[in-house]
Amino acid sequence: MIGAPPKRGRSLWVNLTLLALAAALFVTLIGLGNWQMRRLDWKRDLIEAVETRAYGVPVPPPSGAVSAEAHAYLRVALRGTFRHEHTQRVKAVTELGPGYWVLVPLDTGDRSVWINRGFVPQGLSAAAMTAPLAEADVTGLLRITEPDGTLLEKNDPGAARWVTRDVAALSAAAELSKVAPFFVDADHSGAAKAWPRGGLTQVAFRNSHLSYALTWYGMAGLFLFGMGAVLRDLSRTGSTHDADAGATRA
Numbered sequence: 001m002i003g004a005p006p007k008r009g010r011s012l013w014v015n016l017t018l019l020a021l022a023a024a025l026f027v028t029l030i031g032l033g034n035w036q037m038r039r040l041d042w043k044r045d046l047i048e049a050v051e052t053r054a055y056g057v058p059v060p061p062p063s064g065a066v067s068a069e070a071h072a073y074l075r076v077a078l079r080g081t082f083r084h085e086h087t088q089r090v091k092a093v094t095e096l097g098p099g100y101w102v103l104v105p106l107d108t109g110d111r112s113v114w115i116n117r118g119f120v121p122q123g124l125s126a127a128a129m130t131a132p133l134a135e136a137d138v139t140g141l142l143r144i145t146e147p148d149g150t151l152l153e154k155n156d157p158g159a160a161r162w163v164t165r166d167v168a169a170l171s172a173a174a175e176l177s178k179v180a181p182f183f184v185d186a187d188h189s190g191a192a193k194a195w196p197r198g199g200l201t202q203v204a205f206r207n208s209h210l211s212y213a214l215t216w217y218g219m220a221g222l223f224l225f226g227m228g229a230v231l232r233d234l235s236r237t238g239s240t241h242d243a244d245a246g247a248t249r250a
Contacts, residue, residue, distance in 0.1 A: 022223075022227050025223065026220055026223055026224060026227070029216050029217075029219050029220035029223060030216070030217070030220050032216040033213045033214075033216035033217040033220065034213075036209045036210075036212040036213035036216060037209070037210075037213050039209045039212075040209035040210050040213065043209055049069075049072065049073065050073045050203050053071075053072075053073045053074040053075060053141075054073045054074075054075055054141055054201075054203050055075070056074075056075050057075070058075045058076055058077035058139050059074070059075070059076060059077070060076065060077065060078065061074075061076040061078055061113065061142055061180065061182070061184070062074075062142075065181070066142070066144065066181055066182050067144075068144045071142055071144075071182070072142065072143065072144050073141050073142065073143070073201075073203065074141065074142040075139070075140070075141060075142075076139070076140065076141070076142050076184060077137065077138070077139045078106065078108055078113060078137075078138050078184070079108065079135075079136070079137045079138070080106040080107050080108035080109065080113070080135075080136070080138070081106065081107045081134050081135055081136075082104050082105075082106055082107075082115070082134055082136055083104065083105045083106070083107055083112070083174075083176075084104060084134075086104065086105050086174040086176070087102060087103070087104045088102075088103050088104075088160065088162055088170055088173070088174075089101065089102060089103070089120075089160075089162065090103055090116075090162040090163065090164065090165050091153075091161075091162065091163045092119060094119050094200050095200070096119060096121060096197065096200075097121055097122075098121070098122055099119055099120050099121040099122050099124070100119070100120055100122070101116050101117075101118070101119060101165065101196075102116070102117045102118060102119075102120055102129070102196045103115065103116050103117070103165060103170065103183065104117055105170075105171075105174060105176060105179070106136070106138060110178070111178040111179060111180055112171070112176050112178065112179045112180070113179070113180040113182075113183070113184060114165070114167055114170060114171075114179070114180070114183040114184070115138055115140070115183065115184050115186050116140075116143070116165065116183055116184065116185045116186060116198075117186050117196045117198060118186060118188060118195070118196030118197045118198035118199070118200065119195075119196055119197045119198075119200050120195045120196050120197070121195075124195055128195055129195045129196060130189075130190045130191075130194045130195065130196070138184060138186050139186070139187050140184045140185045140186040140187050140198070140201075141184065141185045141201050141203075142182050142183075142184055143165070143182060143183050143184065143185055143201070144182060145165065145166060145167040145168065145181060145182060145183065146164035146165045146166055147164070147166045147167075147168065147169070148164070148166065149163050149164050149166070150163055150164060155169055157169055157170075157172065157173040160173075165183050167179065167180070167181060167182065167183055168181075185198070185199075185200075185201040186198045186199075187199045188200075
Protein backbone atom coordinates (compact mmCIF):
# COMPACT_ATOMS: atom_id res chain seq x y z
CA MET A 1 0.00 0.00 0.00
CA ILE A 2 1.34 3.33 -1.01
CA GLY A 3 0.61 6.21 1.42
CA ALA A 4 0.59 9.96 0.84
CA PRO A 5 3.92 11.50 -0.18
CA PRO A 6 5.95 13.00 2.70
CA LYS A 7 5.77 16.75 3.30
CA ARG A 8 8.71 18.62 1.91
CA GLY A 9 10.54 21.03 4.16
CA ARG A 10 12.02 24.36 3.16
CA SER A 11 14.47 24.24 0.29
CA LEU A 12 18.19 24.23 1.02
CA TRP A 13 18.78 27.76 -0.28
CA VAL A 14 16.06 29.16 2.01
CA ASN A 15 17.67 27.53 5.05
CA LEU A 16 21.11 28.79 4.01
CA THR A 17 19.76 32.32 3.53
CA LEU A 18 18.16 32.30 6.98
CA LEU A 19 21.38 30.99 8.52
CA ALA A 20 23.38 33.73 6.77
CA LEU A 21 21.00 36.41 8.07
CA ALA A 22 21.19 34.96 11.56
CA ALA A 23 24.99 34.92 11.42
CA ALA A 24 25.03 38.54 10.23
CA LEU A 25 22.75 39.58 13.09
CA PHE A 26 24.94 37.75 15.61
CA VAL A 27 28.08 39.42 14.25
CA THR A 28 26.32 42.80 14.37
CA LEU A 29 25.41 42.35 18.04
CA ILE A 30 28.99 41.39 18.88
CA GLY A 31 30.25 44.36 16.87
CA LEU A 32 28.00 46.73 18.82
CA GLY A 33 29.34 45.31 22.07
CA ASN A 34 32.92 45.77 20.87
CA TRP A 35 32.13 49.34 19.81
CA GLN A 36 30.82 50.13 23.29
CA MET A 37 34.02 48.70 24.80
CA ARG A 38 36.05 51.06 22.60
CA ARG A 39 33.80 53.91 23.73
CA LEU A 40 34.45 52.83 27.31
CA ASP A 41 38.21 53.21 26.79
CA TRP A 42 37.65 56.62 25.18
CA LYS A 43 35.41 57.81 28.03
CA ARG A 44 37.91 56.67 30.66
CA ASP A 45 40.67 58.58 28.86
CA LEU A 46 38.44 61.67 28.71
CA ILE A 47 37.63 61.48 32.42
CA GLU A 48 41.30 61.10 33.27
CA ALA A 49 42.20 64.04 31.04
CA VAL A 50 39.54 66.24 32.63
CA GLU A 51 40.68 65.35 36.14
CA THR A 52 44.30 66.02 35.20
CA ARG A 53 43.80 69.27 33.28
CA ALA A 54 40.68 70.93 34.62
CA TYR A 55 41.72 70.98 38.27
CA GLY A 56 45.39 71.80 37.76
CA VAL A 57 47.26 75.05 38.25
CA PRO A 58 46.33 77.55 35.49
CA VAL A 59 48.93 77.81 32.73
CA PRO A 60 49.28 80.10 29.70
CA PRO A 61 47.23 78.83 26.75
CA PRO A 62 49.15 77.11 23.93
CA SER A 63 50.42 79.45 21.25
CA GLY A 64 50.31 76.93 18.39
CA ALA A 65 47.92 74.26 17.21
CA VAL A 66 45.56 72.68 19.69
CA SER A 67 43.81 69.31 19.78
CA ALA A 68 41.06 67.78 21.83
CA GLU A 69 43.34 64.92 22.85
CA ALA A 70 46.08 67.17 24.23
CA HIS A 71 44.39 70.40 25.31
CA ALA A 72 40.64 70.07 25.92
CA TYR A 73 39.65 71.25 29.43
CA LEU A 74 43.13 72.55 30.17
CA ARG A 75 42.96 75.22 32.89
CA VAL A 76 44.48 78.40 31.47
CA ALA A 77 45.08 81.97 32.59
CA LEU A 78 45.39 85.00 30.34
CA ARG A 79 45.14 88.77 30.46
CA GLY A 80 43.86 91.19 27.88
CA THR A 81 41.28 93.76 26.83
CA PHE A 82 37.66 92.76 26.24
CA ARG A 83 36.20 93.89 22.90
CA HIS A 84 32.62 94.27 24.08
CA GLU A 85 31.46 95.69 20.76
CA HIS A 86 31.84 92.20 19.30
CA THR A 87 29.81 90.39 21.99
CA GLN A 88 27.72 87.50 20.70
CA ARG A 89 25.14 85.25 22.32
CA VAL A 90 25.13 81.52 21.63
CA LYS A 91 22.04 79.41 22.29
CA ALA A 92 22.45 77.14 25.33
CA VAL A 93 20.54 74.93 27.76
CA THR A 94 22.11 74.43 31.20
CA GLU A 95 21.08 73.31 34.66
CA LEU A 96 19.73 76.87 35.06
CA GLY A 97 17.38 76.46 32.11
CA PRO A 98 17.38 77.74 28.50
CA GLY A 99 19.33 80.84 27.59
CA TYR A 100 22.62 81.90 26.04
CA TRP A 101 26.36 81.82 26.45
CA VAL A 102 27.88 85.31 26.31
CA LEU A 103 31.02 85.27 24.15
CA VAL A 104 33.40 88.21 23.96
CA PRO A 105 36.81 88.38 22.23
CA LEU A 106 39.73 89.22 24.50
CA ASP A 107 42.62 91.06 22.86
CA THR A 108 45.80 89.72 24.46
CA GLY A 109 48.14 91.85 22.37
CA ASP A 110 49.37 89.25 19.93
CA ARG A 111 45.99 87.69 19.15
CA SER A 112 42.35 87.55 20.20
CA VAL A 113 40.83 84.75 22.27
CA TRP A 114 37.08 84.23 22.47
CA ILE A 115 35.98 84.12 26.11
CA ASN A 116 32.74 82.50 27.16
CA ARG A 117 31.92 84.78 30.10
CA GLY A 118 29.09 82.48 31.15
CA PHE A 119 25.39 81.78 30.92
CA VAL A 120 22.45 84.19 30.94
CA PRO A 121 18.79 83.10 30.97
CA GLN A 122 16.36 84.06 28.25
CA GLY A 123 14.84 87.50 28.62
CA LEU A 124 17.64 88.92 30.76
CA SER A 125 18.34 92.55 29.84
CA ALA A 126 21.84 93.82 29.20
CA ALA A 127 21.48 96.13 32.21
CA ALA A 128 21.12 93.08 34.48
CA MET A 129 24.53 91.76 33.47
CA THR A 130 27.77 92.74 35.11
CA ALA A 131 30.07 94.89 32.99
CA PRO A 132 33.66 93.75 33.52
CA LEU A 133 36.57 96.11 33.23
CA ALA A 134 38.06 96.35 29.77
CA GLU A 135 41.41 95.17 31.13
CA ALA A 136 40.85 91.81 32.77
CA ASP A 137 42.52 88.66 33.99
CA VAL A 138 40.67 85.55 32.88
CA THR A 139 40.99 82.04 34.26
CA GLY A 140 39.03 79.14 32.81
CA LEU A 141 38.98 75.98 30.76
CA LEU A 142 40.25 75.72 27.20
CA ARG A 143 37.55 74.39 24.89
CA ILE A 144 37.76 73.14 21.33
CA THR A 145 35.85 75.09 18.67
CA GLU A 146 32.39 73.82 17.69
CA PRO A 147 32.04 74.37 13.92
CA ASP A 148 29.03 74.14 11.62
CA GLY A 149 26.21 74.24 14.14
CA THR A 150 24.22 71.17 15.11
CA LEU A 151 22.43 68.44 13.18
CA LEU A 152 19.10 70.23 13.65
CA GLU A 153 20.18 73.86 13.39
CA LYS A 154 23.01 75.77 11.75
CA ASN A 155 24.72 78.99 12.75
CA ASP A 156 23.45 82.05 10.91
CA PRO A 157 26.11 84.77 11.22
CA GLY A 158 24.13 87.22 9.09
CA ALA A 159 21.26 87.15 11.57
CA ALA A 160 23.61 86.91 14.59
CA ARG A 161 21.96 83.62 15.47
CA TRP A 162 24.43 81.14 16.96
CA VAL A 163 23.81 77.61 18.21
CA THR A 164 27.45 76.52 18.68
CA ARG A 165 30.65 78.28 19.64
CA ASP A 166 32.28 78.28 16.22
CA VAL A 167 35.49 80.26 16.67
CA ALA A 168 36.22 80.73 12.97
CA ALA A 169 32.70 81.88 12.11
CA LEU A 170 32.49 84.20 15.14
CA SER A 171 35.84 85.76 14.18
CA ALA A 172 34.78 86.21 10.56
CA ALA A 173 31.54 87.91 11.63
CA ALA A 174 33.53 90.29 13.88
CA GLU A 175 36.19 90.77 11.18
CA LEU A 176 38.93 89.72 13.58
CA SER A 177 42.33 88.45 12.49
CA LYS A 178 44.95 86.54 14.46
CA VAL A 179 42.44 84.64 16.57
CA ALA A 180 43.22 81.61 18.73
CA PRO A 181 41.72 78.35 17.38
CA PHE A 182 39.89 77.70 20.66
CA PHE A 183 37.72 79.49 23.20
CA VAL A 184 37.87 79.66 26.98
CA ASP A 185 35.02 78.93 29.40
CA ALA A 186 35.71 81.52 32.08
CA ASP A 187 35.35 80.82 35.78
CA HIS A 188 32.55 82.67 37.53
CA SER A 189 33.51 86.10 38.81
CA GLY A 190 31.68 88.71 40.82
CA ALA A 191 28.75 88.02 43.14
CA ALA A 192 27.52 84.46 43.45
CA LYS A 193 24.25 85.25 41.66
CA ALA A 194 25.65 87.71 39.14
CA TRP A 195 25.11 87.32 35.41
CA PRO A 196 26.67 86.01 33.24
CA ARG A 197 27.12 82.88 35.33
CA GLY A 198 30.53 81.38 34.61
CA GLY A 199 31.99 78.09 35.75
CA LEU A 200 29.19 75.95 34.32
CA THR A 201 31.38 73.77 32.12
CA GLN A 202 30.28 70.14 32.26
CA VAL A 203 33.29 68.25 33.65
CA ALA A 204 31.49 65.20 35.07
CA PHE A 205 30.78 62.70 32.33
CA ARG A 206 28.31 59.85 32.49
CA ASN A 207 29.95 56.50 31.77
CA SER A 208 27.45 53.74 30.96
CA HIS A 209 29.36 52.10 28.11
CA LEU A 210 30.18 48.95 30.06
CA SER A 211 26.51 48.27 30.81
CA TYR A 212 25.65 48.93 27.16
CA ALA A 213 28.38 46.52 26.04
CA LEU A 214 27.16 43.80 28.40
CA THR A 215 23.62 44.33 27.08
CA TRP A 216 24.72 43.79 23.47
CA TYR A 217 26.83 40.76 24.41
CA GLY A 218 23.92 39.34 26.42
CA MET A 219 21.57 39.77 23.45
CA ALA A 220 24.12 38.03 21.23
CA GLY A 221 24.35 35.14 23.71
CA LEU A 222 20.56 34.77 23.90
CA PHE A 223 20.28 34.93 20.13
CA LEU A 224 22.95 32.24 19.75
CA PHE A 225 21.13 30.04 22.27
CA GLY A 226 17.85 30.53 20.41
CA MET A 227 19.45 29.71 17.07
CA GLY A 228 20.92 26.56 18.56
CA ALA A 229 17.46 25.49 19.72
CA VAL A 230 16.02 26.17 16.26
CA LEU A 231 18.77 24.16 14.56
CA ARG A 232 18.24 21.23 16.94
CA ASP A 233 14.52 21.33 16.20
CA LEU A 234 15.17 21.39 12.45
CA SER A 235 17.56 18.47 12.82
CA ARG A 236 14.94 16.42 14.69
CA THR A 237 12.27 17.38 12.15
CA GLY A 238 14.53 16.32 9.31
CA SER A 239 15.22 12.97 10.98
CA THR A 240 11.49 12.38 11.49
CA HIS A 241 10.76 13.17 7.85
CA ASP A 242 13.47 10.76 6.72
CA ALA A 243 12.04 8.02 8.93
CA ASP A 244 8.49 8.64 7.66
CA ALA A 245 9.71 8.58 4.07
CA GLY A 246 11.44 5.23 4.67
CA ALA A 247 8.34 3.75 6.23
CA THR A 248 6.22 4.98 3.32
CA ARG A 249 8.52 3.40 0.75
CA ALA A 250 8.43 0.11 2.71
